[in-house]
Amino acid sequence: MPSCVIIVENLPVPLDRRVWQEACALRDAGWTVSVICPKSKQFSAAFETIDDIEIFRHDLPLEASGKAAFLYEYAAALFHEMRLLFKVSRRRGFDVIQACNPPDLIFLVAAPFKLLGKRFVFDHHDVCPELFVAKFERKGFFHSLLLLAEKMTFRTADLVISANETYRSLAISRGGKKPEDVVTVYSVPDKARIRRVAPNEALRAGAATVLGYVGIIADQDGVDHLVRCVHHLVSDHGLRSIRAVVVGDGPALESVKRLAVELGVSDQITFTGYLRGEELLSALSTFDIGIIPDPVNEYNDKISMNKVFEYSALGIPSVSYDLTETRRLLGDAGRYAGDATPAGLATAARPLVEDLELRHAAGMRAKALADAQFDWDREAERYVSAFSRFI
Numbered sequence: 316m317p318s319c320v321i322i323v324e325n326l327p328v329p330l331d332r333r334v335w336q337e338a339c340a341l342r343d344a345g346w347t348v349s350v351i352c353p354k355s356k357q358f359s360a361a362f363e364t365i366d367d368i369e370i371f372r373h374d375l376p377l378e379a380s381g382k383a384a385f386l387y388e389y390a391a392a393l394f395h396e397m398r399l400l401f402k403v404s405r406r407r408g409f410d411v412i413q414a415c416n417p418p419d420l421i422f423l424v425a426a427p428f429k430l431l432g433k434r435f436v437f438d439h440h441d442v443c444p445e446l447f448v449a450k451f452e453r454k455g456f457f458h459s460l461l462l463l464a465e466k467m468t469f470r471t472a473d474l475v476i477s478a479n480e481t482y483r484s485l486a487i488s489r490g491g492k493k494p495e496d497v498v499t500v501y502s503v504p505d506k507a508r509i510r511r512v513a514p515n516e517a518l519r520a521g522a523a524t525v526l527g528y529v530g531i532i533a534d535q536d537g538v539d540h541l542v543r544c545v546h547h548l549v550s551d552h553g554l555r556s557i558r559a560v561v562v563g564d565g566p567a568l569e570s571v572k573r574l575a576v577e578l579g580v581s582d583q584i585t586f587t588g589y590l591r592g593e594e595l596l597s598a599l600s601t602f603d604i605g606i607i608p609d610p611v612n613e614y615n616d617k618i619s620m621n622k623v624f625e626y627s628a629l630g631i632p633s634v635s636y637d638l639t640e641t642r643r644l645l646g647d648a649g650r651y652a653g654d655a656t657p658a659g660l661a662t663a664a665r666p667l668v669e670d671l672e673l674r675h676a677a678g679m680r681a682k683a684l685a686d687a688q689f690d691w692d693r694e695a696e697r698y699v700s701a702f703s704r705f706i
Contacts, residue, residue, distance in 0.1 A: 322351045562590055604633070
């Protein structure tokens, strides 16, 4: 039986939906699957087995925010990843290592095992050089290091799994990979696991319209834009019967909470933290409009956001900035801000807030798009088929 160990540093498993779906797809295809990932408050066990997938979790010293802190976090993660790779090797062995970025440094722990004949797969979740520029608004020395790390990761990989076609083009042009060694697998949700359920009326709190956000709350994710958007809808457009629900957590959470207080809208925004299972589905089913507040920059212009797929799968109309990859996925099923400001986001959302029929029609278009094009079974088949070269 072929075996694979998946390493992810950004989120614990099974919270990382993409990684968990990939692990399950390999398991269903007859692979023995192990996962190495960080711990979190919700997933604090150092080891557990879920649905025949063994999960090994490690501590991280802090949640990084500055460049020095990121280096410290990455060094600690690499130590634990190497330690746990040896543990998995002794416990059940593996034929393939799959590394999920960020960061583009996991090739360092995979390289010694490649010398022993193991194969290395790079699951390209983020474009880290562009992410650096989005976070720090400059390039310079560290940006050059990130480009080098990305290049070495591509060079080490026997196979690249790209999160969208833009990433695939980068792997070929910037990474020098052969087209046949780069396969696109979109992070669409498994329809068996995402569905509408009874909404959470406590989250609605009597509001006529609920604006929703689900995802990580980091600086580049633009949740501050959502807070400002709510402020504009209330103060400039007089829409006082709205409420925003933010599902997720991350290093920018406290700063966006403070911003909500400063702008006088804290009573109209609920921050739930991370949710899962039926509780998550109930929160998502409460959303009337899905907000994609990720600001316009080179990084966000290239990424395929999970929110796009999740809102659409549930028939939730979405409002976003006019980002290239987001528009390419949603087309006329999305609604886009006329300018790249929270005020523009509010103006784009207003018609959906005020017109129930328009909102319903937009949700139906999003659901039809998801049913026709966002199919995890098809993505899983492409993913597993790519791994067949290692059998």
